[in-house]
Amino acid sequence: MPEKILFKYIDEPGQDTIKVYMKNGGYTALPKVLKEYTPDQVTDIVKESGLRGRGGAGFPAGVKWSFVPKDSPKPKYLLINADESEPGTFKDRQLLERDPHQLIEGSIIAAYAVQAHTGFIYIRGEFGYGAKQLLRALSEAEEKNFLGKNILGSGYDLTIHLHRGGGAYICGEETALMESIEGRRGLSRVRPPYPAIVGLYGCPTVINNVETLSNVPHIINKGAEWFASMGTRKSTGTKIFSLSGQVKRPGNYELPMGISLRELIYEYGGGIFEDRELKAVIPGGSSTPILTPDKLDVKLDFESVVEAGSMLGSAGVIVMDETTCMVNVAWRLTRFYQHESCGKCTPCREGTYWMLKILERIENGKGESGDVELLLDICNYIEGYTVCPLGDAAVPAVRSTIEHFQEEYDYHIRNKTCMVKGKPVFK
Amino acid sequence: MNTMSLSKESIEKLQELKDKFPDRRTAILPALHVVYDQFGYVGDEQLKEAAEVVELPYVELAENASFYTMFPKKPVGKYFIQVCTNLSCALLGADSLVDYLLEKLNVKLGEITPDGLFTVVTVECLGSCGSAPMMQVNDEYHENLTRERVDELLEEFRREGTKKGGPPS
Ligand SMILES: Cc1cc2nc3c(=O)[nH]c(=O)nc-3n(C[C@H](O)[C@H](O)[C@H](O)COP(=O)(O)O)c2cc1C
Ligand code: SF4
Ligand code: FES
Secondary structure, eight states: OOOOSTTTTTTSTTTTSHHHHHHTTTTSHHHHHHHHOOHHHHHHHHHHHTOBOSSSSOOBHHHHHHTSOSSOOSOOEEEEEEOOOSTTOOHHHHHHHHOHHHHHHHHHHHHHHHTOSEEEEEEOTTOHHHHHHHHHHHHHHHHTTSSBSSGGGSSOOBEEEEEEOOSOGGGGSHHHHHHHHTTSOOOOOOSSSOTTTSOGGGSOEEEEEHHHHHTHHHHHHHOHHHHHTSBOSSSBSEEEEEEEESBSSOEEEEEETTOBHHIIIIIISOSBGGGOOEEEEEOSSTTSOOBOGGGTTOBOSHHHHHHTTSOOTTOEEEEEETTOOHHHHHHHHHHHHHHHOOSOSHHHHHHHHHHHHHHHHHHTTOOOTTHHHHHHHHHHHHTTOSSSHHHHHHHHHHHHHHHHHHHHHHHHHHHSSOSSOOOOOOO | OOTTSOOHHHHHHHHHHHTTSSSGGGGHHHHHHHHHHHHSSOOHHHHHHHHHHHTSOHHHHHHHHHHOTTSOSSOOOSEEEEEEOSHHHHTTTHHHHHHHHHHHHTOOTTOBOTTSOEEEEEESOOSOGGGOSOEEETTEEEOSOOHHHHHHHHHHHHHHHHSTTOOOO
16 A cells, blocks of 8 residues: 555544644644744745645645745735535545644645735535534634644734635636635636735735645655655655546545556456446546546556646546446536536636537437537637636536547437436436 | 524624624625525525624625525425435436435425425535435435435434424524
8 A cells, every 4th residue: 555645544533633633743743834944945845845736737836835925015815725616526525524634734834834824714615514623623723822823932823714615616716716705706807917916805815725735744744855755756745536436446545646547446446336348537527538448557647647638637537437428428517517607708608508508409319410510619619718717627528528439429419319328327 | 583583693603704804795605604504595584684784785695695506595495405416426326316306205306395394406516426326415415325225314304304393404
């Protein structure tokens, strides 16, 4: 078994309490940081570790922190993105329910590095249990003066609020999330300006994903070099892969970056559900293009997955077997994006709506010849023409299923029925 | 007590929110949660009351409420069953789980059963894809569902829900 960082104690009873977290070495990085390092030194360590954002885009965390202007008279903010709503992704939920202090300690260190005195954990509204866990953990941390005024006598103050979302996928997008905290509907903002300069309340803001921040205490304790020695040269550390769909042992697996898709599915996941044949895999959450079985040896790191024609994204790996209808997959995911589009820009709002209409009619045996070409055309008019990446994210489900399985679309349109027999049933 | 009004506890929570954040508007979404926690839905009347307590215009609360799908705008059954039908759940039979529930409860999607106990709706991914199929009932997740488990749960809800007082919604 490879070394685990984030999940080392995840199954230990009581790890969600401050007592057990501290027994297992928790809250040793924070005092070290406050005593021994300047904020810039913390940022440098995280830069050297190569830690890249785990929320989907893979941007280097330390570099992001260094964009925050030091001479700004405005207050600075840290936002902790716990909105996890990318279909196929369920790692942050486990991290914050079972090891909330790991996240909180990492967040305090990040806030110190950018000299923020207020932070918000934006947790998706449906995570009721997670919200309770975090609230309790935050007050435990306050009692020990890891949060609040003059933390551990260092003169540094920090308050972290827990903010619950309302079930809108778009609010996981960084600027929509800021709008949401500001009490407006979650419509994405046009960039530039970027959040590091003009973010929450118009002030410099850093936003990071739960998994990204949970890595920080370990990097402080064991060093940048240790972290960078895991994974690949450009994608360092471990990654939590959320494995779901038609696989024998679905679940979250923390593995070094660069593990192969084959190992993940067959060794850790136990192979395909009911020993059927593998048909396709979505490697990085619903926004990433599908891969076909000939790509099973792709290494799961940011660079290699792109080379194979997809993206690592949030590392939500969705496995589909031979009984899966690809038109149905495209319809279901397009339904999601159409529903979640914030409506601010036309290509995304109208494009997803139009694609859904076409996919619906193909599904219902009313497809027309030319529909496939029309779908591809709409994809081209969405991609690259939207305010935020949600529009781009709606394209792969349609385009990549057509690219690899156009015969299924054609069959649907010609025969008014599905090429694949049998629908999944729950027993 | 007028059941349509905010409880003393909710009012206290709202008052606390009013000046908690760098900008008062930040209290809006938390305020919606307070209303939802008490009533199980977020209606106009409740929003008007809440708006007065947090001292923000009612339209600003209403505007936000209309944006967020998590809050039903009308009353729902005591047990609000939300079934995820996004991809990972669908691959393990979520559509047939919905059919099963509707048939067992003899109700249509989104409607309340005549005894007031159940409403079934479908929702997008709930971040529980590795334990599919799954459903959320009020604030709780029920995962790795089988027919047997669903039967058990429904029976449990019926027993608890017909008791005097009923469950917290
Ligand atoms: C539509 C959309 C939804 C997103 N949802 C999430 C989310 O739920 N959680 C998350 O961490 N990042 C999400 N992101 C990415 C964030 O915008 C942002 O890049 C991320 O939180 C930065 O953190 P990181 O650098 O640590 O990855 C989303 C992006 C888009 C375009
Ligand atoms: S791309 Fe979609 S979600 Fe993003 S701003 Fe435009 S309409 Fe809104
Ligand atoms: S797809 Fe159902 S919980 Fe994610």
